[in-house]
Amino acid sequence: MVTQADVLNALRQVVDPELHRDIVSLNMVRDVEVEGNAVRFKLALTTIACPLLDTLAEQAHRAVAALPGVEHVGVEVVEMDPEEVRALYQAARNNGQAKGNVPTVFSVDPAKPMVQSLARQLSPIQYMVGVTSGKGGVGKSTVTAMLAVSLRRLGYKVGILDADITGASIPKIFGLTMNINATPEGLIPRQTEGGIKVISANLMLRNPDDPVAWRGSRIAQLITDLWRDVIWGPLDYLLIDFPPGTSDAQLTVMMDLPINGVIMVTTPQELAGLIVRKAVRMSMDMKVPLLGIIENMSYFVCPETGTRYDIFGQSHVEEVTRLAGVPLLARLPIDTELAQACDAGRIEAYRNPVMDGVAQSVDLALQKERVRRGT
Numbered sequence: 001m002v003t004q005a006d007v008l009n010a011l012r013q014v015v016d017p018e019l020h021r022d023i024v025s026l027n028m029v030r031d032v033e034v035e036g037n038a039v040r041f042k043l044a045l046t047t048i049a050c051p052l053l054d055t056l057a058e059q060a061h062r063a064v065a066a067l068p069g070v071e072h073v074g075v076e077v078v079e080m081d082p083e084e085v086r087a088l089y090q091a092a093r094n095n096g097q098a099k100g101n102v103p104t105v106f107s108v109d110p111a112k113p114m115v116q117s118l119a120r121q122l123s124p125i126q127y128m129v130g131v132t133s134g135k136g137g138v139g140k141s142t143v144t145a146m147l148a149v150s151l152r153r154l155g156y157k158v159g160i161l162d163a164d165i166t167g168a169s170i171p172k173i174f175g176l177t178m179n180i181n182a183t184p185e186g187l188i189p190r191q192t193e194g195g196i197k198v199i200s201a202n203l204m205l206r207n208p209d210d211p212v213a214w215r216g217s218r219i220a221q222l223i224t225d226l227w228r229d230v231i232w233g234p235l236d237y238l239l240i241d242f243p244p245g246t247s248d249a250q251l252t253v254m255m256d257l258p259i260n261g262v263i264m265v266t267t268p269q270e271l272a273g274l275i276v277r278k279a280v281r282m283s284m285d286m287k288v289p290l291l292g293i294i295e296n297m298s299y300f301v302c303p304e305t306g307t308r309y310d311i312f313g314q315s316h317v318e319e320v321t322r323l324a325g326v327p328l329l330a331r332l333p334i335d336t337e338l339a340q341a342c343d344a345g346r347i348e349a350y351r352n353p354v355m356d357g358v359a360q361s362v363d364l365a366l367q368k369e370r371v372r373r374g375t
């Protein structure tokens with residue numbers, strides 16, 4: 001009868017063509033079980049979308065099936081988590097055996113100075129703006145998308161780094177299907193019909209439910225990796241859609257990356273005073289200018305009667321922002337047309353003059369800040 005060792009030995013004949021090492025030493029073979037003449041094992045790949053999936057699974061299957069006495073072989077392909085992927089490429093590189101074809105996003109060494117990344121050198125970015133919120137579901141991603149569309153209409157080159165791993169809203173709002181498109185030089189973002197470049201952190205996750213339990217430092221690392229290893233090309237604006245909450249992740253990212261300003265999205269349901277105070281504190285702690293607050297789902301205007309309803313109660317955001325000296329960039333109504341455009345992935349066909357105005361004020365504020373700093 002074959003043993004686990006026989007199976008592993010047989011699988012050592014299968015070599016990953018990108019990493020030039022056998023799949024056993026790369027720790028891609030897991031949970032080998034032998035029961036009579038049946039063998040089962042898992043084959044862990046960097047991504048289920050791996051173009052080599054069929055080849056590797058087939059070769060692994062064949063190698064084990066060739067063992068004398070084996071009649072049934074079950075190969076279950078599973079996906080590695082980002083930590084495992086990083087460890088894999090690191091191990092391959094340490095052995096000096098990885099020959100190109102390694103997506104740099106997985107090869108980031110935190111100690112490596114950021115300027116060394118080729119993707120970064122190819123991607124000069126004029127302004128980076130973070131969009132945050134105290135909690136989920138307030139329309140942060142929707143606002144990020146609308147701001148990107150309005151900035152694009154101003155003629156700017158715009159990218160979105162969708163770092164909100166609690167939900168992949170950005171690709172959906174733009175009607176993009178995303179999968180990882182990696183080259184040896186870095187990751188290639190998707191492009192919307194209107195020419196906005198998009199990358200979503202969700203692509204890097206094995207299971208979208210995982211990040212709920214993720215610590216801030218891991219999220220921060222993921223965002224930093226994406227910033228460093230995506231080939232955006234030259235951009236005027238890179239908008240970062242942060243995960244909700246004033247977490248460690250935001251603090252770390254805002255301190256580590258050259259973020260020029262941050263916008264906070266809130267709703268009347270949240271305590272305006274608290275949210276504004278938090279936003280001001282965050283901005284001061286991180287020395288990143290708070291560009292302003294956007295109150296979303298502020299009210300509803302009945303299309304038939306024109307009557308305005310404060311569905312979530314009366315808003316105090318105007319008063320609070322005035323007292324705190326923070327710009328109130330906009331109060332956006334609940335808009336069924338907007339919700340439909342997002343659902344249909346057609347945000348670029350939706351025009352919002354208020355957000356066009358926000359884009360102009362943000363642009364002006366950042367230009368003034370740049371002149372003030374003399375950079």
Ligand code: ADP
Nearest residue numbers: 136137138139140141142169333334335339342
């Ligand atoms: P967040 O990023 O804060 O979690 P989303 O941007 O994903 O929130 O928005 C949550 C839901 O609310 C989405 O279905 C979106 O279409 C809808 N939505 C956001 N803003 C508005 C609005 N002003 N009017 C109507 N629906 C909205």
